[in-house]
Amino acid sequence: MNANAELLNYAYQNSQMGVDTIQQLMEIAEDISFKEFLEKQLNGYEEFHKRARRMLNQNGYDEKGLNAFEKVKTYFMVNAQTMNDYSSSNIASMLINGSTMGIIDTVKKLRQYEHDADKESIKLMEDLRDFEEKSAEKLKDFL
8 A cells, every 4th residue: 555545544544433432422421511522522533534535535545444343342442441430531531542542653654654655645644643632632621
């Protein structure tokens, strides 16, 4: 797979994970202000998802979404981690961990393909990294 397809599919999958996870957590969260924050996060991930899909299609690539195993694994992980604690603090902690993993993976991908990918693909990844960093910072308010 070429560098652009790799980066764009990573952004597509990362944002899909964000959308799926936040939709699940919005059903669990109880605090109104936290739900409002999650709604904004969901909108952000949805925009990245659309942007990555559009860029993939414009470049003649097929989007490769998360496989069924990844979706089921994430669903059960979220359920297990919130089984006894629906608090905003617990959910924020989970999301901070997820964003941190996303930041690490994004930086690795950027370094791996920085000389091979086009500027638009790099920009999408940098924007995704910035979004994840800002999200993790804002989530600290809910700990």
